[in-house]
Amino acid sequence: xxxxxxxxxxxxxxxxxxxxxxxxxxxxxxxxxxxxxxxxxxxxxxxxxxxxxxxxxxxxxxxxxxxxxxxxxxxxxxxxxxxxxxxxxxxxxxxxxxxxxxxxxxxxxxxxxxxxxxxxxxxxxxxxxxxxxxxxxxxxxxxxxxxxxxxxxxxxxxxxxxxxxxxxxxxxxxxxxxxxxxxxxxxxxxxxxxxxxxxxxxxxxxxxxxxxxxxxxxxxxxxxxxxxxxxxxxxxxxxxxxxxxxxx
Amino acid sequence: xxxxxxxxxxxxxxxxxxxxxxxxxxxxxxxxxxxxxxxxxxxxxxxxxxxxxxxxxxxxxxxxxxxxxxxxxxxxxxxxxxxxxxxxxxxxxxxxxxxxxxxxxxxxxxxxxxxxxxxxxxxxxxxxxxxxxxxxxxxxxxxxxxxxxxxxxxxxxxxxxxxxxxxxxxxxxxxxxxxxxxxxxxxxxxxxxxxxxxxxxxxxxxxxxxxxxxxxxxxxxxxxxxxxxxxxxxxxxxxxxxxxxxxx
DNA sequence: CGCACTTTTGAGTCAGTTCAACCGAAGTGG
DNA sequence: CCACTTCGGTTGAACTGACTCAAAAGTGCG
Numbered sequence: 178x179x180x181x182x183x184x185x186x187x188x189x190x191x192x193x194x195x196x197x198x199x200x201x202x203x204x205x206x207x208x209x210x211x212x213x214x215x216x217x218x219x220x221x222x223x224x225x226x227x228x229x230x231x232x233x234x235x236x237x238x239x240x241x242x243x244x245x246x247x248x249x250x251x252x253x254x255x256x257x258x259x260x261x262x263x264x265x266x267x268x269x270x271x272x273x274x275x276x277x278x279x280x281x282x283x284x285x286x287x288x289x290x291x292x293x294x295x296x297x298x299x300x301x302x303x304x305x306x307x308x309x310x311x312x313x314x315x316x317x318x319x320x321x322x323x324x325x326x327x328x329x330x331x332x333x334x335x336x337x338x339x340x341x342x343x344x345x346x347x348x349x350x351x352x353x354x355x356x357x358x359x360x361x362x363x364x365x366x367x368x369x370x371x372x373x374x375x376x377x378x379x380x381x382x383x384x385x386x387x388x389x390x391x392x393x394x395x396x397x398x399x400x401x402x403x404x405x406x407x408x409x410x411x412x413x414x415x416x417x418x419x420x421x422x423x424x425x
Numbered sequence: 426x427x428x429x430x431x432x433x434x435x436x437x438x439x440x441x442x443x444x445x446x447x448x449x450x451x452x453x454x455x456x457x458x459x460x461x462x463x464x465x466x467x468x469x470x471x472x473x474x475x476x477x478x479x480x481x482x483x484x485x486x487x488x489x490x491x492x493x494x495x496x497x498x499x500x501x502x503x504x505x506x507x508x509x510x511x512x513x514x515x516x517x518x519x520x521x522x523x524x525x526x527x528x529x530x531x532x533x534x535x536x537x538x539x540x541x542x543x544x545x546x547x548x549x550x551x552x553x554x555x556x557x558x559x560x561x562x563x564x565x566x567x568x569x570x571x572x573x574x575x576x577x578x579x580x581x582x583x584x585x586x587x588x589x590x591x592x593x594x595x596x597x598x599x600x601x602x603x604x605x606x607x608x609x610x611x612x613x614x615x616x617x618x619x620x621x622x623x624x625x626x627x628x629x630x631x632x633x634x635x636x637x638x639x640x641x642x643x644x645x646x647x648x649x650x651x652x653x654x655x656x657x658x659x660x661x662x663x664x665x666x667x668x669x670x671x672x673x
Numbered sequence: 674c675g676c677a678c679t680t681t682t683g684a685g686t687c688a689g690t691t692c693a694a695c696c697g698a699a700g701t702g703g
Numbered sequence: 704c705c706a707c708t709t710c711g712g713t714t715g716a717a718c719t720g721a722c723t724c725a726a727a728a729g730t731g732c733g
Binding site: 249253259260270272307314317321324325330375376416 | 495525569576577666
């Protein structure tokens with residue numbers, strides 16, 4: 178779809194904002210140069226579907242800026258989001274050629290893409306890429322399993338609190354902020370997208386957000402901007418054990 | 426716990442039933458020999474907890490025979506199973522030293538263990554192990570995401586049908602059977618363990634199994650042995666698209 | 674201003690939970 | 704050998720958290 182004209186603003190890897198967290202994190206300069214040779218950028222607008230489930234995937238990619246979702250849709254339309262992609266997250270699977278999920282931009286998104294074939298060849302020669310990808314995949318697996326607990330056992334209120342806590346954390350992480358009591362961030366998701374991620378209806382999402390607001394656990398400026406006066410209270414509502422899922 | 430005396434029945438890798446599916450699948454003979462040097466077997470009885478969440482993990486392992494679960498428990502006791510471990514599945518994560526989940530044997534289980542430190546060193550020298558582990562981890566991630574759809578969006582009846590279909594498939598797969606209309610298998614889980622995996626109560630599990638039996642979609646011999654006269658009907662009840670999750 | 678879209682709120686319903694009783698098979702020990 | 708307990712499983716009845724359907728209230732944009 179839509180080939181954009183942003184190619185000219187392509188930053189080089191040295192100044193890339195996700196250089197030290199993405200799949201290329203461990204690469205040395207020669208390896209990086211090889212990656213740089215086969216990379217290209219694409220950008221997408223909020224709401225665009227980047228990849229359709231079942232489509233042939235001829236590239237893999239890293240999210241550079243913005244947020245996207247991975248979603249599964251049943252034949253009757255029931256929809257479940259199975260992953261949130263933040264900057265540095267990886268899309269696609271070496272060795273598979275059709276996409277298993279829809280990938281949808283929920284904000285404007287910039288991706289750093291690699292054609293799959295050359296990427297796979299490079300991976301075979303460059304253990305650092307495979308190592309980093311394994312690390313990232315194991316992290317994603319942990320995140321998916323944490324989400325299984327949420328989907329299977331948490332109440333609607335706990336689900337909302339968990340999502341807000343996670344977005345707050347990732348958002349803070351991107352800005353390199355230390356842990357602090359107060360945080361403000363933008364929700365990169367509509368109520369419906371939240372519902373799809375949490376296994377709820379959008380009405381329930383709206384009601385629970387209203388309830389958290391009413392009780393002073395969050396404050397809203399507009400529909401999307403959230404201020405959390407006391408992050409520990411929010412984490413308590415999420416019913417996560419101890420650290421609220423901070424990497425141990 | 427319980428160091429067993431089965432060590433003497435330790436098969437060598439050549440005759441190992443999971444040789445071609447486990448983390449060692451791609452290893453050549455010299456690599457295999459290196460693994461063989463650091464491996465040891467442990468067996469556990471049904472019901473035993475192999476590993477407690479939070480425990481120090483000084484080994485990683487492959488399931489050789491039997492079935493185990495990965496479960497997460499919230500402070501108030503709510504429990505969610507986040508993975509079923511069948512023969513050839515891998516337990517543990519190189520580079521992490523405390524277990525994030527309880528691992529519980531639901532049948533008698535035999536594990537092929539590797540002390541973590543030597544395994545990690547070997548992995549650094551042996552790309553085939555890391556490659557295979559990446560492949561397996563990506564498969565598990567797909568499975569986890571399929572389960573997220575189940576937990577978030579499926580009805581109780583669909584959840585039960587999905588679980589039965591998956592156990593039937595993995596069970597058939599182990600026996601190298603081709604796809605056939607009729608299948609019979611043993612459920613390696615109690616009603617409660619099924620409930621924990623499906624995000625239901627054990628009463629609901631029992632009721633839905635009774636309902637499927639009443640409608641002739643399954644037949645029971647005892648509580649645990651399930652006969653499926655028409656696997657396609659079961660898969661239809663599971664509401665999976667197309668192939669019921671067969672590897673594409 | 675008016676149309677389209679997202680979000681909020683309300684009222685009634687229902688799938689799945691909760692609580693409780695009961696069943697059958699497998700020990701156990703007097 | 705039979706009472707007694709335990710354990711996994713089934714079934715019933717009442718309850719409830721989240722869903723469904725419906726309508727109103729923002730919000731943004733040409």
